[in-house]
Amino acid sequence: MAELAEVSAPPASEVLAQLGELRRIAIVPALNEEASVGRVIGEIRAFDPGFDIVVVDDGSTDRTAGIAADRGAHVLRLPFNLGIGGAVQTGYRFAFEHGYDLAVQVDGDGQHDPAQLPAILAPVLSGEADLCVGSRFAEATGYQSSFARRVGIRVFAFVVSAVVRQRVTDTTSGFRAVNRKGIALFAADYPHDYPEVEATVMSVKHKLRLREVPVVMRERAGGASSITALRSIYYMTKVLLAIFVGLFRRYAVPLEEEHRR
């Protein structure tokens, strides 16, 4: 399966050339990831030293923030745990305020391999998409998840595909790249729990163009998943409700010029 992703991904050199002078940032949400956050920062730099890195520490009680700062990342320490949605949005706010053109989201737990950034960057760089999500299409891609999570992924994939009228296979993936339009939207409005699902729907409703590309994800390098089976059911109900209600909302198309200062 690893070969599949490598074949479909464009060569890194080509993507790096396209990145050129673009101001780009990697948003790394992390909660108690002292074991992996340093490596993630190193790997992003190894792919492209031109990426600024902002680690959003979502109320960790370990050395996550210290390690990230030592490795030269910008660190935003939230005073208490906001949940993944609030943490990620903090990163997008940072990216928006500081005028970045391009942002990628890479989890601090090491499950996203920065070497695969070319795959998710290419559609955004070529102007084909405003938001590009890395999807682990099948289960046999080195990524093991719990039964409840697998069911959740399937249900969300089905519902989201129907709502956005486009095939979406992995709605819970937080491995994504967005252009300035996406940064502006996510800085202004980002959902809360299991935010990737709603964020996907929201982006399409806001007329952002969405692309999904296959990637291979790794086992979590450290930390513990914050999702248990019972919570999954609660979140699923909540997110499905949010999507349902969202169908009855009217969305404004974000105008980048309006947001720019």
Next chain:
Amino acid sequence: MTPLPVSIAAAVASFLLLVVVFELIRSRRLRERYALLWLLTGSVLLALSVWRGGLNTIAGWFGVETYPPAILGAVGALFILLVLLHYSTVISRLSDQNTILAQRLALLEQQQREGLTGPSR
């Protein structure tokens, strides 16, 4: 058996509750997280008002022979207690977070006034 007008009034009231909650979520004045319990309340009350036989049976279990709609009131009261208890936990969390924010702000202001050096260590 529940008098029909009582069933109709109860059904209309719970349906209105559902509509209001839905509109509050849609207009973003109520977050999904805090709406779930309200929606559950509305749905259960609506089900019990429409399903009159069921309400009768449940009343029977509790030995309420004379006036089954009393069960509607009891269930409603139970859910309101749940919602209130839930809000108490939410307020507790918010007030803890508020304390932390105030402390952080005070520390930041001190830092800004006195520079990054602070008191000698």
